Amino acid sequence: MKILVTGGAGFIGSHLVDALVRDGHQVRVLDCLEPQVHEGRQPDYLNRDAEYQWGDVRDRDALRKALQGIEGVFHEAAAVGVGQSMYQIEKYVAANALGTAVLLDTIVNERLPVKKLIVASSMSIYGEGQYRCVQCGVVFPALRPEAQLKQREWEMRCPVCERPAAPEATPEEKPPAPTSVYAISKRDQEELCLVVGRSYRIPTVALRYFNVYGPRQALSNPYTGVCAVFSARIKNHHPPLIFEDGRQSRDFIHVSDIVRANLLAMASPGADYQALNVGTGQPTSVLDIARTLLRLYGGTVQPAIAQKFRAGDIRHCVADITRIGRLGFRPQVSLQDGLRELVEWGKPQTAKDRVDEATKELQAYGLAQD
Numbered sequence: 001m002k003i004l005v006t007g008g009a010g011f012i013g014s015h016l017v018d019a020l021v022r023d024g025h026q027v028r029v030l031d032c033l034e035p036q037v038h039e040g041r042q043p044d045y046l047n048r049d050a051e052y053q054w055g056d057v058r059d060r061d062a063l064r065k066a067l068q069g070i071e072g073v074f075h076e077a078a079a080v081g082v083g084q085s086m087y088q089i090e091k092y093v094a095a096n097a098l099g100t101a102v103l104l105d106t107i108v109n110e111r112l113p114v115k116k117l118i119v120a121s122s123m124s125i126y127g128e129g130q131y132r133c134v135q136c137g138v139v140f141p142a143l144r145p146e147a148q149l150k151q152r153e154w155e156m157r158c159p160v161c162e163r164p165a166a167p168e169a170t171p172e173e174k175p176p177a178p179t180s181v182y183a184i185s186k187r188d189q190e191e192l193c194l195v196v197g198r199s200y201r202i203p204t205v206a207l208r209y210f211n212v213y214g215p216r217q218a219l220s221n222p223y224t225g226v227c228a229v230f231s232a233r234i235k236n237h238h239p240p241l242i243f244e245d246g247r248q249s250r251d252f253i254h255v256s257d258i259v260r261a262n263l264l265a266m267a268s269p270g271a272d273y274q275a276l277n278v279g280t281g282q283p284t285s286v287l288d289i290a291r292t293l294l295r296l297y298g299g300t301v302q303p304a305i306a307q308k309f310r311a312g313d314i315r316h317c318v319a320d321i322t323r324i325g326r327l328g329f330r331p332q333v334s335l336q337d338g339l340r341e342l343v344e345w346g347k348p349q350t351a352k353d354r355v356d357e358a359t360k361e362l363q364a365y366g367l368a369q370d
Contacts, residue, residue, distance in 0.1 A: 001025050001026070001071050001072050001115075002025070002026045002028070002069050002070050002071050002072070003020055003025050003026065003027050003028070003070065003071065003072040003073070003074065004027075004028050004029075004030060004066055004067060004070045004072070004073045004074070005017050005020070005027060005028070005029050005030075005050075005073075005074045005076060006029075006030050006031070006057050006066075006073070006074070006075050006076055006077035006103070007030075007031055007075075007076035007077030007078065007120075008027070008029030008030070008031055008050070008052075008074075008076065009029060009031035009033060009038070009042070009043060009046060009052070010031065010034075010037060010076065010077075011037075011212070011214075011216045011217050011218065011224075011255065012076055012120065012209075012212060012255055012258055012259075013029070013031070013074070013076040013077075014043070014045055014046065014047070014216055015214070015216065015255050015256065015258075015259050016074055016076065016258075016259050016262055017029060017047050017050050018047050019259045019262075019263060020263075021047050021049045021050055023263070025072075026051075027047075027049075027050040027051065028050065028051045028052075028053065028066060028070065029050055029051065029052045029053065030053050030055055030057065030062065030063070030066040030077070031052070031053075031054065031055075031077065032054070032055060032056040032057075032077070033054060034079070036081075036218075036221055036223070037080075037218045037221055037224075038218075039220065043216070045216055053065065053066050056099070057075075057077045057095075057099035057100075057102060057103055058094065058095070058098055058099050058102050059102075060102055060105075060106055063102060063103060063106045064106060064110060067106060067107065067110070067112055067114075070112070070114060071113065071114065071115045071116070072114065072115060072116040072117075072118075072266060073103075073107075073114055073116070073117045073118070074118050074120075074262060074266075075100065075103060075117065075118065075119045075120060075189070075193065076120045077095075077099060078095065078096045078099075078120065078185075078186070078189065079091060079092045079095035079096055079182075079185075080182070080223065080224060081182060081221075081223030081224070082124065082180045082182045082183070082223070082312065083180075083223060083310065083312075083358065083361075083362050083367060083368075084182075084223045084358070084361075085180050085181035085182035085185070086180060086181055086311070086312065086362075086365065086367055087361070087365045087367070089181050092181050092182055092185050093181065093184075093185050093188075095185075096182075096185035096186065096188065096189055097185050097188040097189065097192070100119070100188070100189045100192050100193065101192060104192060104193065104196045107196075107200075107202070108196065108200060114202055115202070115203065116202070116203050116204075116205075116266055117193055117197055117202050117203070117204040117205075118204070118205045118206075118207065118262060118265050118266060119189055119190060119193040119204070119205070119206050119207070120189075120207060120209060121186055121187075121189060121190040121206040121207060121208045121209065121275060122182075122183065122186040122208060122209055123170075123208050123209065123210045123211070123251070123277070123279070123317055123319065124178060124179075124180065124182060124183035124186055125176045125178050125183050125186055125187040125190065125208065126170055126174055126176060126177065126178075126317055127142070127143070127176070127177035127178055127179045127183070127314060128140070128141050128142070128143065128156065128177065128179075128314045128315065128316070128317065129167055129168075129169075129170040129174070129314070129316050129317035129318060130167070130168055130169065130170040130171065130174050130320075131156055131158070131165035131166060131167055131168065131316075132165065132166050132168050133158035133160065133161065133163055133164075133165045133166075134163065135158070135160075135161050135163060136158050136160045136161055136163075138168075139158050139159055139160060139165055140159070140174060140175060140177065141156050141157065141158070141159045141165060142159060142177065143179055143312065143314070144156065144157075144315065149309045152245075152307060154244045154245055154247070154248070154315065155315065156315050156316070167249065167283070167315070167316035167317075167318065168318075169281055169318050169319060169320035169321075170277070170317055170318060170319060170320055171277070171320040171322065171323070172208070172274075172275050172276065172277055172320075172323055179312040179313075179314065180312045189206075190206040190208075190275060193206060194206055194273060194275065197273065198273050203269065203272040203273070204272065204273060205265040205271045205272060205273075205274060205275075205276065206274070206275040206276070207258075207261055207262065207265060207275075207276055207278050208275055208276065208277050208278060208319075209253070209258060209278050209279075210250070210251040210252070210253050210277065210278065210279030210280075210317075210318075210319045211225060211226070211227075211250045211251055211252045211253065211279075212225060212252075212253055212254075212255055212258050213225055213227035213228070213252055213253075213254065213255065213338065213339070213342055214254050214255030214256065214338060214341065214342055214345075215255070215341060215342060215345035215346075216255070216345075217231075217342070219231050219232045219235070219346060219349055219350075219351035219352075220232060220350075220351055220352040220354060221354075222354040222355050222357065222358035223358060226250075226286060226289060227252070227289060227293065227339070227342060229355060230289065230290050230293050231293060231297070231342070231343070231346045231351060232351040232352065232353045232354070232355070233353055233355055234293055234294055234297045234299040234301070235297065235346070235347075235349075235351045235353075236351065236352075236353040237299075237300070237301065238301065238353055238355075239301040239302055239303055239304040240290040240293070240294070240301075240303045240304065241304050241306060241355055241359070242286055242287060242290060242303050242304065242305045242306060243306050243308055243309055243310055243313065243368075244306075244307065244308075244309055244313070244315075245287075245305060245307065246285060246286050246287030246290070246303065246305050247285050247286075247287060248285065248286050248313075248314075248315050248316060249283035249284060249285050249286075249315075249316045249317075249318060250283070250284060250286065250316075250317065250318070251279035251280055251281065251282065251283065251284070251317070251318040251319045252280070252284050252289065252335055252338075253278065253279050253280050253331060254331070254333035254338035254341075256332070256333055257278070257280075257331045257332060257333055258278055260329065260332070261276070261278040261324065261329055264324075264327055264328060264329055265327075268327045268328075270326075270327055271324075271327055274323070276323055276324040276327075277319040277320060277321055277323065277324060278319070278321070278324060278329075279318065279319025279321055279331075280319070280321070280331045280335075281318065281319055281320065281321045281331075282318070282335070283316065283318045284335060287303060287305070289339075290303040291303065292335075292336070292339055293339060293342075293343065296339060296340055296343040297343055297346075297347070308368070308369040309368075309369050310362060310367060310368045310369070311366075311367045311368070312367075
């Protein structure tokens with residue numbers, strides 16, 4: 001099969017390219033080599049058996065060229081960064097929503113014979129995850145009030161009776177409630193692809209990635225995943241900076257399991273026209289991630305628990321993977337093994353710690369407590 005991977009030089013995209021090439025597909029990549037991620041150079045891990053085209057998904061001429069002869073598209077290209085998206089609004093909406101619109105517009109109006117489209121969505125579209133109240137049952141709380149956060153009361157309350165609410169696995173049926181510009185743009189990517197795909201009978205799948213980690217993450221990008229950000233801090237002998245009390249939980253999934261989910265979605269007609277969570281179903285606190293990375297790197301510092309908060313941060317969100325599980329998906333990499341692999345890859349890498357710089361930017365816009 002002839003396949004295009006947008007964003008195929010990036011963290012997830014490059015691993016996907018490797019797997020597709022390994023399985024015998026002809027793979028083309030369209031990537032703009034975003035400077036914040038690639039620092040102005042081509043990464044050294046690019047698969048030599050793939051074809052590379054350097055350009056932006058918003059460039060219709062570049063897209064038209066990249067889509068020639070293509071039968072399947074994995075749309076991984078996106079600007080990534082929750083906090084940064086709140087003040088670089090145009091950049092994120094243009095790269096993600098407009099970029100996806102141009103991709104779809106080109107496929108439709110050029111009448112291209114695309115047989116499968118898979119778009120990378122995100123757990124961020126949920127906002128807070130699903131919770132359960134002993135009195136009210138399943139509830140979907142909005143963001144915690146600022147007054148509550150200023151009192152250092154971090155856990156969620158029931159939006160109906162204000163009793164404590166316990167987190168539980170979040171299914172795809174949970175109504176989206178994005179809390180950042182990035183999250184809104186990812187919801188737009190997902191909905192655009194599913195609506196257009198169904199209308200033109202292009203089998204389309206949206207994969208809602210939870211917290212992805214693994215080798216090839218951009219360690220010097222302070223707006224990437226927390227595992228990479230903590231790695232950069234530790235490698236520079238700085239304590240991992242943790243907001244709130246560190247007990248907020250996420251669902252951390254290894255990049256190789258993300259790739260497996262993409263290959264499954266491509267091969268499974270039962271996935272068509274659906275949004276599917278891709279996670280492990282297991283909650284892990286941010287503090288536990290910091291402690292594990294410190295141990296694996298042999299760091300001598302301790303996590304810095306700020307007891308401060310950022311605008312738009314959620315407390316808990318973990319995947320319910322029942323739906324994708326029915327298609328045969330099971331995560332295969334344990335968190336301990338995955339983090340060990342990340343550290344083994346990360347030790348010889350150069351990593352600039354830009355966390356303080358990024359935090360000051362958020363504070364300057366009033367998005368982080370000073």
